[in-house]
Amino acid sequence: MKEKNVLITIFGGTGDLAQRKLYPSLFRLYLKGELQESFAVIGTARRPWSDEKYREVVQETIKDIAESTEQAKTFSEHFYYQSHDVTDTEHYDHLKDLADRLDKQYDLQGNRLFYLAMSPNFFGTIVQHLESQGMLDTDGYHRVIIEKPFGTDYESAKKLNEEINDVFSEQEIYRIDHYLGKEMIQNISAIRFANNIFESMWNNRYIDNIQINISENLGVEERGGYYDKSGALKDMVQNHILQVLALLAMEPPIEFSERGIRQEKIKALDSVRIYTPEEVKENFVRGQYDDGHLEDKTFTGYRKEDNVDPNSATETFVAGKFQLDNFRWSGVPFYVRTGKRLTEKGTRINIVFKPTPVNVFKTSITEPSEQETLAPNVLTIYIQPTEGFSLSLNGKEVGNSFDMIPVKLDYRNSAEIIGNTPEAYEKLLLDAFEGDGTNFTHWDEVAQSWRIVDVIRHAWDNETPDFPNYAAGTMGPKAAYDLLAKDGFEWIWTPDEWYRERNLL
Known part of the structure; x- marks a missing residue:
């Protein structure tokens, strides 16, 4: 050392x-x-x-x-x-x-x-x-x-970048996104590229959809003044979520180096379809939390928070569908969901695989039953607060019948390991000392992220939302569930159901 x-x-x-x-x-x-x-x-x-x-x-x-x-x-x-x-x-x-x-x-x-x-x-x-x-x-x-934030839209980000580039070269600029320093974010590449069982199936032939969730159970707290000028789209989607999407969608780099990874991430972001205003309405949902309760706690609506406009149209929730126009991912929706005052704090990725073409375990050819629908195989990457991954499979239930039940192969890092894991900022500071920009964002990534997000923002700015539209403590508005349902899918992670079953929500 x-x-x-x-x-x-x-x-x-x-x-x-x-x-x-x-x-x-x-x-x-x-x-x-x-x-x-x-x-x-x-x-x-x-x-x-x-x-x-x-x-x-x-x-x-x-x-x-x-x-x-x-x-x-x-x-x-x-x-x-x-x-x-x-x-x-x-x-x-x-x-x-x-x-x-x-x-x-x-x-x-x-x-x-x-x-x-x-x-x-x-x-x-x-x-x-x-x-x-x-x-x-x-x-x-x-x-x-x-x-962050590196600008408030593409034009402001471009102006800011030009000012900094007048003094520092791109190789000397380290745009920090602390999510890229998290252990399990860095593990995305390891899980994918080091395991042929996944890399060979990491494409539209075998994957139905991919879901990226960044859920916060807190409200805006003391950041009301800042947040009311930003919102969930700029605060989370433009940076954290699109960075995670790029890591999931990129092609295998020629070498696992800063230059190799960066080139493939940029290509992945360049393939994200930039929507028309009409497509934004079809593919993106926004929300704002209202009063709510969870267990024995009660929560105040966003418009009642300190330093927030009582008539604010700022979104505290975003759900949407990104589509990538390339050979590997054509036809595979990337669903994203993030928000404040949701049921649980958590960041996780669900890779949902396509079902088998024929379910040979159905009860009868002429009498369809519930057994005809098998639960999907899902690879889940847990990023926080727990770290690890799981793979859900279908197995035979004990007994005389051939009923199928989901079986989960689960690995989580222990509390001791997590406690000794370098904090994201520690990793990123060390990278900066060593001149390694792998886990920082290049200007080309920032620029394309803003181009993608700006069209969503502009489409929303031309309409008055019906806010508030979800209760604090839930996982967002009904429209976020409808977004997947119309494609024949559903959210894999539904922590609110556990509380509803027990009358706690």
């Missing part, structure tokens, strides 16, 4: 993301020896903190994973703070002086990583000042990590 010599500058260093994700992830890399003596972190934000105050905050964020107070203190001594106005040129001069001093003090070899954990409105301003004020005048590498 080679120690990473690097100066990390975090714009938005006092924010929630930095405290919840970045500092604990950096500390875990420190514990593993990836970061040792030759690293330093500069946190910048408007707050007038001192180095001592900043270090106290860092120590507080890692207190539950540090082996001792002394260990946390030693780690935090690598952290420095500068109060900073990103629009003030003089502040970048002070930032450069601090960076140059730390570079010599810690032998950082001129390697600089900039993490922009703040509003995209300032991205262009920040990178331009980094260049103009000499922050990039070192012999080491210079990389920038950018949080």
Whole structure:
């Protein structure tokens, strides 16, 4: 293991993301020896903190994973703070002086990583000042990590990308999507390409449909102001869901490398059909949660949440059908579903295989029975909160008859394994230190995702939705079930049924 010599500058260093994700992830890399003596972190934000105050905050964020107070203190001594106005040129001069001093003090070899954990409105301003004020005048590498949202539509994303490209090359830009750092997302490729039983059947000859679910049981919480300007389509479909779809749909890369995977993901996204406004109405459903209850809990409707317009037309739920126009996937619908205040928190993928052409176990040729319909074989990939996969098969029920029952072959990672699994941000930060962009999104992926989503957004913006249309605690509006039913399919994951059977919903 080679120690990473690097100066990390975090714009938005006092924010929630930095405290919840970045500092604990950096500390875990420190514990593993990836970061040792030759690293330093500069946190910048408007707050007038001192180095001592900043270090106290860092120590507080890692207190539950540090082996001792002394260990946390030693780690935090690598952290420095500068109060900073990103629009003030003089502040970048002070930032450069601090960076140059730390570079010599810690032998950082001129390697600089900039993490922009703040509003995209300032991205262009920040990178331009980094260049103009000499922050990039070192012999080491210079990389920038950018949080979502990357634009609000294709045109704004294109403008933002051009601003950043004026300073950093595409190879130096790391657009982070934390879903790509999750263990089971990375396992999609392993399950598919390392098992001929699946790869040989990973096409429209054997697969009926694919379902991607990202369900949240929480509401918008304190993010009402942001969410009301975004909505589920932009917040989840444009990035997380389309990235997962690309991994599922891509062709096998020539080699399992950053370049190989990226090329195939881009091809997969390019094959996603871009709908007309009329096709959007046929293939996509939106929803907004109302008051509801689940077990002994009651929930408030979206329009009653803090910082939300009481007449808001923002969707908190999206279900839809993507179609890919290529040889492998023609005719196979990719169903997606995501939303707030649904029954359970969970991310899972269901690969639904085609039924056998003939059910030889039917009771009678002349008297059709329920036994004529076999349950589909389904490969399920569990991403969170549990991790693992299962395969459902049909087996014979014990007894004299030949009645079929679904049998599930199930593997889940243990709590111990999950507890020791690197957090997504930890993995992605290490990738950025090592210059590996495999699990980050290329501009071509971002651009095509926005082209796909923009037509859906524009079609919706021209109509007034009938909101709210689903009760909090359920799995979305009835129209989301009708969407699959009209194709002769149904959602595989139905956690709400368990609660309804027990009169808890």
